[in-house]
Amino acid sequence: MPVGTQAGVKSLAPRDLLTELDARIVLANTYHLYLRPGHEIIQRLGGLHRFMSWPRAVLTDSGGFQVFSLNALNKVTEEGVLFRSHLDGAPHMFTPVSTVDVQLAFGSDILMVLDECLPYPVSHDDARRSVGRTLRWAGEANRHFLQRRSSFGAAHSLFPIVQGSMYADLRRACALELLELDADGYAIGGLSVGEPRNLSLEMVEATAPLLPLARPRYVMGVGLPEELPEYVARGVDMMDCVLPSRNARNGCLFTSAGRVIIKNARYLEDAEPLDRECACYTCRTFSRAYLRHLFQAGEMLFSTLATLHNLTRYLDIMRQIRQAILLGTFPQYLNNARSRSATLP
């Protein structure tokens, strides 16, 4: 899922997402949009889809992750999390119930429950206590969500989030308890917080098999291009990550032949397209030399063209994976991907 933090994937227009990328869903951030322009305003303007002119699915996070990562001044109680706006310092509170209401005001297709996001590392005891709170919050959020959903049908889904830091026993216990909510899909959160990569994969391995096969399993905040098949191999259906768009803006481009750091002098006169195997507008229209020139000149157009490519690369990988699964050749795909990624820059 391309990340559209502020109700827009950075530097791309929705028509690019539709016609070039054919993205099915984008993620927007509850924390940012709650603070600016505010969920009531977005609701009065017809909801998030209409506001950002995006006709397909929108998933919104609960805002919890941003509260914990952007706010040194947050305070967690049993009731919810108190924080100060990073924009003007004003105090706000997110509760399991309020974040459902905010996301329903957005008109999100997939809502996420409020969860407590822990830093890495934490002790087993702290993680256990936190999982308890996350579970109670998920229950509260789910009850409120089902009550509100009954008044407007089943057009929205609420996904609970498996937490438990890097402790497989806590992850498993959390997952099993969340199953009782019988949710439309489940997320695995609290990863990509600084832990080594094998630990993130281990936590997914410990958790994903416990979650219902017939419902989407979503790992939040991952990953690198070479990690996508690894997560899928562990049973994951959905991922989101700022890496393809953020790295694009910084001049790091993901290609089928590995990473291209576009500012490198070797691209100064390189008339080749960025990625010969890519059919995106950027690759079918411009040379590496031109992209490098735009980057060096600080032209915004670089960000647009680079983001378009990197997101295409990510979605192409996911499309290849989907096709391999349908053809029954995913094990070979995974092996090939592993041996290739070992040799690429």
Place this chain on the structure above:
Amino acid sequence: MPVGTQAGVKSLAPRDLLTELDARIVLANTYHLYLRPGHEIIQRLGGLHRFMSWPRAVLTDSGGFQVFSLNALNKVTEEGVLFRSHLDGAPHMFTPVSTVDVQLAFGSDILMVLDECLPYPVSHDDARRSVGRTLRWAGEANRHFLQRRSSFGAAHSLFPIVQGSMYADLRRACALELLELDADGYAIGGLSVGEPRNLSLEMVEATAPLLPLARPRYVMGVGLPEELPEYVARGVDMMDCVLPSRNARNGCLFTSAGRVIIKNARYLEDAEPLDRECACYTCRTFSRAYLRHLFQAGEMLFSTLATLHNLTRYLDIMRQIRQAILLGTFPQYLNNARSRSATLP
């Protein structure tokens, strides 16, 4: 002409210029592209059209204006102008001959002669001496250009530039002398340098009627939307200006109902399109509230959508003018435009 300083109209891809704006020609800056990536590199990559993936016309200025405006350390001699790169301080020289060669390396469709650009105000004596130099340079450039053009046909044109500061007698004398070059088109330069608006129009009035009716007359570096019909009324065919794109990035939008400063709180919940009379992607897709949100959030997408609109507005005005001329109704169009612009924000 949309301005594409660094071989790209800021924040727009060439397909936007082609399919949305239907722009016929863009302007690129010799000074910037000579310094980075360099004209030899652009030539080896197939010329400016191929480099920036732009299939229609390109006009390049001579670089003179930037040398005089970006460089405190320039030194003008009879031979040319010595300056230091604003990027790394390295010394460079532009001569009437060398700037023709640089622009031919770009493969520009319309080249401009090197001219001396004076600040405002200057004395009549200084302006007269400078006009003399500009005329000698134009002659040199033209001789060299004709010699080089003979080897590859008539696919390029070189426009001389009428100078003379704000002195009508010098402007007229300069124009008359340049007529002897029998050029494919003529420019009026040295305006928009800080003089009052009526003086710029006066200088165009004094000069344009002397230039051949059947060849393009180009006023460099103007103007505001309401000024476009004024210049056309004085016989002008071509203009370029950074205003529509630069103001777009700063949140100043030109609409058929006047200026919109998008950050104003009145647009916070404004569900209307930016300009009901505009058919650009921005106006047919987004609300003012969303555009304001993108601007406030510092999203690059704002620049793209705003630039697309402002340039559409400029080109729409020029298309309306062209149609009015063809229909024989330009005098009424001009009157209407004048009375409307007196009442609009």
